[in-house]
Amino acid sequence: MTRLLRALLTLLGLVPVVTGLLGVIGGVTFDPTDNASSHYFDSEYRFLNGVWICVGVALWWSLRRPGPRAAVTRFLLVAMVAGGLARAVSVVTLGWPSPVFTAALGVELLLIPALVAWHAKAYPIPASTA
Incomplete structure (x- = not known):
């Protein structure tokens, strides 16, 4: 089963x-519906923001027991970096976004990787649980 x-x-x-x-x-x-409707984009935007909320809540949850949940914390941080890499594709294809999203890109590709490295030093994951 x-x-x-x-x-x-x-x-x-x-x-x-x-x-x-x-x-x-x-x-x-x-647009998988092949009609580029505003309903599709609104739905997708809201869905992704719902997932984003869950990432933040899961990060808070992982920080309540930082040692035992270090792998979860690190995974969530790496997921944020992956989002930044996807955002970087937009920069390559469409150019630089507004200052708010440019700042977000900086956080995702510069600050968060530094936090991942710091977290790895502070909370090493034992080889038996990795």
């Missing part, structure tokens, strides 16, 4: 990976 669960979750993992890659590569013009 656990094999079936793992297989289903593995398949489910394809959805965000494939659609995420399509969104990063296709940018704002990517």
Whole structure:
């Protein structure tokens, strides 16, 4: 039964990976409904912000027990860097965004990697749990 669960979750993992890659590569013009409706973009924007809220709450949760949950903290921080890398694709394809998003890009690609390194020194993950 656990094999079936793992297989289903593995398949489910394809959805965000494939659609995420399509969104990063296709940018704002990517619309799986093929009609570029404002409903699609509003829905996608709200969905991603809901996920973003969960990332922040999960980060807070991981910090309540920083040693035992170090891997979770680090994963969430790396996810933020991945978002910055995707944002950098936008810079390459469309040019620099507004100052607010340029600052966000700096945080995602400069500050957060420094925090990951600092966190790794402060809370090493034992090899048996990595």
